[in-house]
Amino acid sequence: MKHTISVLVENRFGAFNRVATMFSGRGFNVHSISIGETEDPEISRMTLVTSGDDQIIEQVVKQLNRLIDTIKVVDLTGQPRIERELALITVFYQKGTRPELTNICDIFRGNIVDINNKTLTLEITGPPDKIDAALNVLAQYGIKEIARSGTVALKRGEQAKIQPKISTTKEKEKV
């Protein structure tokens, strides 16, 4: 099963690499990783989408916690959360298909952000399955290139808490 894990890490040389190295070294799956600064410039937030059975996910969370540069690890799966991904999709068009593509873009609440005589580029934002759905529809027109940002996610409402089972190591930090 897919899990979305939010990790606060020190915004510092090598911190991202440490997480990536740990994932490859331990053979954990990664479907997407995204990283960016937070409200605190010393802290970055990574959003990881991974998969595995319960025992593996428990190990993923624990191993993330074990890294010195990680401040807080939250498995958002099963919790009320907002998940978004951004995709830039360049598709081929012909005279006749351009209105159709504009229409599809509207249905997915996207924007057309670039156009030339052969292709146009759509920007679509949403939960990952919405992006998948858009890509499915667009496939028939011929997709030239795709860039996906990977998922970013936040827990809804109140302050996110880390899972009790691994809380022993790093429960101190509030962000």
Place this chain on the structure above:
Amino acid sequence: MKENKQKMSGADIFFECLRKEKVEYIFGYPGGAVLKLYEKLYDVDFLEHILTRHEQGATHAAEGYAKATGKVGVVLVTSGPGATNTVTGIADAYMDSIPIIVFTGQVPTKLIGNDAFQEADIMGITRPITKHNFLVRDVKELAETIRKAFFIASTGRPGPVLVDLPKDVINSVCEFEYPEKVEIRGYKPTFLGHQNQIKKAAEMLKKAKRPLLYVGGGVIMSGGTRELYLLAKENNLPVTMTLQGLGAFPGTDDLSLGMLGMHGTYWANQAVNSCDLLIALGARFDDRVTGKVETFSLKSYKIHVDVDPTAIDKNILVDLPIVGDVKHVLAELASEMDEHPDISDWWKQIEKWKKECPFELDANDGKLRTQFVIEKISEKTKGEAVIVSDVGQHQMWIAQHYKFVHPRSHLTSGGLGTMGFSVPASIGAAFGVKDRPIISISGDGGFQMNIQELITAVAHKLPIKFMVINNSFLGMVRQWQELFHAEKYSFTDLSKSNPDFRKVAEAFGLAAFSTDNPKEVESLLDEAFAINDRPVFIEFKVVKEDMVFPMVPAGASIGEMMTKRLNPKTMV
């Protein structure tokens, strides 16, 4: 205030930090990127620098020192090849949770990434094999980084930390201030086991019929051997130890079942599979211990005490996890035990297993065997020596036959299984421990992997007893070839290509002996132990094709041990 603070160079700050951390020894090797540090070292008098003859030797020496003393081992090497030569030792320390700090020189910050002369991305290389690593980009961060390095290496589950020091950082100056305390927001290593969980463990133990303590190296690292002893003694509990756990509980005590796992005792493994309560203490259910996980100790309720949450539920799912300092948990658990379990039937069963399949010691055929040599060393030293083994058959025979009575006495590369560990690690141990004999025991293969360090021992007149168990084979590999690889002894026979070890040792300046006669062993040991102003070498020429039993074949259940050689063709 600020104006009063002294400006110091990075190199001076470096040594001031080591002074504050009370470092006694640095194991190292100089080179271009660390010349400034060696310039200062020339006049430093509060610590001793030990020049090894290879950077791998320096890391193993630091491991030996750390493991024998519980202090942090310190290594200093140059950039590029100096740094890459430390990799095996760092990986070894990572697998066996040994606190060492490796300081590596680095090319100047401006040149990093340019393929400069003697540049290696040692940060990238060691990221997966260090507990943490640091690149110091500014001399202002140097003191705090060193403080953090010591803190991280020595707390929680210990491990190696690497600190990369660019040349310009060492040369620049700033005000020196050593932080009193370190705060790392993502690292809170000390915590105590949950009280309710400990109470629950005590309840389980009180009503257990067939309890077993499964003790790993974590008990020694936490300093909890006394607490373990009291818990076991007061409740009459059988104790089995992992390779790294040996010494946590006296091997001479009736409650000790010896080692468990692949080459563990028959009775320990039977006990693991028949117990109704298994209490794992600072151990990690390594595959060499569990054998086939699907059949591992199926009848037991499992309690796992470990300071590292990742160790729990990694290989074996347990019923009651207790994350915390093992020493503390042991003490609490013992104090909760207001009644003791009644386990006399369980002990009868264990005694029965002991008789069923004892170790076969000596064939009485006049040939010299490793088991016999180890027994004699154990008797001679009363189990009180620091034994530094290498990797292979001799290592397993030591684990089986040396009766360790003290913690921090069995130094061996368990997790990584690094041949070449023993010689340099024993040197580190000899600097840390002066009141007990230090014995390095290697195979004829592994001895040649860091043989250059003999001169380091000679140079410092260390009274180490270097022993080689010469079976003219890469014995452990040969054993697997015989058992599982169609008797194809591919590249494991060294009988025509070993050097004359005694002469080699003599050339290095050791007092050197060699024997193949069991009758000579005791007198040779006496002679060797009488020499204490320099290192001594003894070669034991043992039978060639002996095998370590009992054995759980890789991937088999620990209940199914091979107890003796079945192939009559290869009987020796």
